[in-house]
Amino acid sequence: MAVNVLFLSNNYKLGFSYFEQLIDSIPSITDPELLANVIVIVMFTYNQLERFDLTLLYERYIDFDTISPKMSCLIRATSIDAKYQQHDLAFMEAEAGNVINECIAAKQIIPANLVRKELMRAFINDNNHKRALSFFQQHIEEIQQIQYPMLISQINALAAQAHLEEGYLKKALFLADKALEFGQASPNNIALVEAYDVLYRIAKAEQNFQQALAYLERKQQIENEFKASKTSQQIAYHTVKSEIELKNQRINLLDRDNELLFLQQSIYKEEAKNSRLMLILATLIGTIALVLAYRGLTGRKRFKLMAEYDQLTGISNRYNFNNQAKQALKHCQAKHVPVAMILFDLDHFKLINDQFGHATGDWALQQIVLACKQFMRSNDIFGRIGGEEFVIMMPGCELDKATLLAEICRDAIVSIDCNSNEHQFSLSASFGVSGSEISGYDLKQLLADADKAMYQAKAKGRNQVVEYQQTEH
Numbered sequence: 001m002a003v004n005v006l007f008l009s010n011n012y013k014l015g016f017s018y019f020e021q022l023i024d025s026i027p028s029i030t031d032p033e034l035l036a037n038v039i040v041i042v043m044f045t046y047n048q049l050e051r052f053d054l055t056l057l058y059e060r061y062i063d064f065d066t067i068s069p070k071m072s073c074l075i076r077a078t079s080i081d082a083k084y085q086q087h088d089l090a091f092m093e094a095e096a097g098n099v100i101n102e103c104i105a106a107k108q109i110i111p112a113n114l115v116r117k118e119l120m121r122a123f124i125n126d127n128n129h130k131r132a133l134s135f136f137q138q139h140i141e142e143i144q145q146i147q148y149p150m151l152i153s154q155i156n157a158l159a160a161q162a163h164l165e166e167g168y169l170k171k172a173l174f175l176a177d178k179a180l181e182f183g184q185a186s187p188n189n190i191a192l193v194e195a196y197d198v199l200y201r202i203a204k205a206e207q208n209f210q211q212a213l214a215y216l217e218r219k220q221q222i223e224n225e226f227k228a229s230k231t232s233q234q235i236a237y238h239t240v241k242s243e244i245e246l247k248n249q250r251i252n253l254l255d256r257d258n259e260l261l262f263l264q265q266s267i268y269k270e271e272a273k274n275s276r277l278m279l280i281l282a283t284l285i286g287t288i289a290l291v292l293a294y295r296g297l298t299g300r301k302r303f304k305l306m307a308e309y310d311q312l313t314g315i316s317n318r319y320n321f322n323n324q325a326k327q328a329l330k331h332c333q334a335k336h337v338p339v340a341m342i343l344f345d346l347d348h349f350k351l352i353n354d355q356f357g358h359a360t361g362d363w364a365l366q367q368i369v370l371a372c373k374q375f376m377r378s379n380d381i382f383g384r385i386g387g388e389e390f391v392i393m394m395p396g397c398e399l400d401k402a403t404l405l406a407e408i409c410r411d412a413i414v415s416i417d418c419n420s421n422e423h424q425f426s427l428s429a430s431f432g433v434s435g436s437e438i439s440g441y442d443l444k445q446l447l448a449d450a451d452k453a454m455y456q457a458k459a460k461g462r463n464q465v466v467e468y469q470q471t472e473h
Contacts, residue, residue: 003041007048010229012236019045020244026061036062036071043078049237050411052082053404069106077103077111080118089126093119113143113151120158129162136162150191153183157191160198169202176202193223234415241374310384312362313369321383321391325443328381328395333441340402341439342392343450344409344431347462349388356423364418364427371412375405391447399435399467406431406465414463428463430454438470 003022006015022038029035039058046054059079064072076099084092096119103112116139123132136159143155160175179195186192196219203212308320316324332339346368353361365388372392376382381393392409394402413429432454439449453468460466 003045007045010232012233013240016237016240020240032063032066033068033071036067036075040071040074040078043075043082047078047081049233052085053408055079055082069102070108073099073103073106073108073111077108077115080115084118084122089122089128092122096122109142109146110148110151113139113146113148113155116143117151117155117158120155124158124162124165127165129165132162133159133166149182150186150189153179153181153186153189153191153195156182157194157198161194164198164201169205172198173202188226188229190226193219193226196222235417238415245374313365313384315369315373315390316381316383318383318385321381321385321393322443324381325383325393328379328393329436329441329443329446332395332436337396338398339436339441339446340394340397340399341434341446341450342394342402342406342409342431343434343447343454344390344406344429345386345454345458346388347428347430347458352425356425360423364416367416368413368427368429371416372409375408375412391450393446397435399433399437402435403433403465403467406433410463410465430457430462431465432457432468433465434468438468 002018003015006012006018019042023042026035026038026042029038039061042058043055046052046058056079059075062075064075067075080092080096080099083095087095096115099115100112103109103115116135120132120135123129123135136155140155140159144152156175157179160172160179163169163172163175176195176198179191183189183191183195196215200212200215200219203209203215308317309315310317329339331337346364349361349364352364365384368390369382369384372390373382376392377394379395381395383391385391392405394405397405410429410431413427416427418425418427432450432452434446434449434453436446439446449468453466457464457466
């Protein structure tokens with residue numbers, strides 16, 4: 001309840017703080033119905049963050065045979081949007097039909113109609129406007145009877161778009177006005193943007209340019225507010241995640257300090273049993289030994305770090321990455337374990353250095369490494385092998401999973417808030433992905449194929465992920 005109330009009141013930071021506590025509670029929940037209630041909130045929140053991969057991940061926590069038809073309907077309806085991101089329209093239509101029938105059988109009319117809305121949007125995105133209109137006319141009376149203004153406004157906005165594309169301007173105008181009428185009381189309602197877009201296009205077609213300009217300005221205002229809200233959500237989410245990670249690191253350090261204190265107390269008790277002279281002598285010898293050992297150990301560690309790790313970002317340099325990657329490839333080949341390689345290069349990085357200076361460029365490189373590291377596993381090998389070129393080798397990872405991680409990293413880089421820096425700019429990167437299924441276990445070949453895919457991403461317009469395919473040989 002707290003998470004829902006805080007999100008509705010735009011208190012995103014505190015809301016995500018409770019949200020993380022909610023996620024942490026999942027392993028301890030034994031009641032299936034309570035677990036389903038928590039999972040619905042988690043899945044809905046990840047949908048709002050457009051983290052559809054995590055939405056589908058948490059759906060797997062549910063054993064649908066142990067929960068009520070109502071909760072089964074809510075969970076499956078929440079997952080529809082995420083599944084549509086990974087499948088075609090035919091899958092979406094079949095899956096949506098099953099969920100709608102399940103929700104109607106459970107007497108959950110609102111979730112059923114929310115799924116109908118998503119299916120109607122899928123028809124429009126597929127340019128099948130007649131199918132969308134037929135679907136609208138078939139169900140509009142039932143949708144209006146549930147008296148859910150936001151849903152009614154969104155359905156009417158979609159129908160207005162479809163009528164406009166089919167050339168029915170009067171009907172499109174009527175439905176756009178209806179969408180505005182029902183949607184005004186709903187904050188962050190995408191239907192308002194869509195309705196004003198329809199009104200703008202109609203006024204433009206009728207050469208009523210003054211009215212068209214007014215509609216366009218109103219549309220852009222609402223769209224900017226909608227984007228600002230989304231940005232606030234993303235910033236709050238990543239801020240809370242970072243704060244929790246920092247807090248956990250501090251707790252671990254305190255635990256280690258406590259362990260060290262306990263050991264010191266034990267040593268003091270034992271030493272108190274000995275004579276004063278032996279205590280002084282042992283302390284002196286121990287102190288000298290510790291100092292010498294510390295100096296030798298820290299010296300070796302310092303030179304090892306300088307030789308193997310990039311001083312700016314803290315990740316492996318080219319030399320160390322090659323050594324680790326060769327060992328990992330040899331092990332994976334012997335065990336018949338797949339390996340994936342992700343190579344990415346920052347887009348237009350030279351312009352950042354030229355326009356804002358190398359200090360700003362260094363800051364950008366550090367932020368990119370921090371953004372990507374949070375999604376990696378402990379055995380992934382992350383290296384900087386050029387000025388703005390990075391590589392990730394993933395032992396035990398299939399090619400499609402590596403492509404998904406590359407998409408997540410690409411999105412994280414785009415989402416980096418550069419406004420905290422004194423200069424205004426944005427960041428993006430082009431990714432190439434290769435795997436041992438196609439490229440084998442040779443390091444040079446994996447890198448070469450990932451490099452080819454990366455340059456294809458750049459050729460397609462940058463800020464993209466391209467997976468290396470066998471047909472390129």
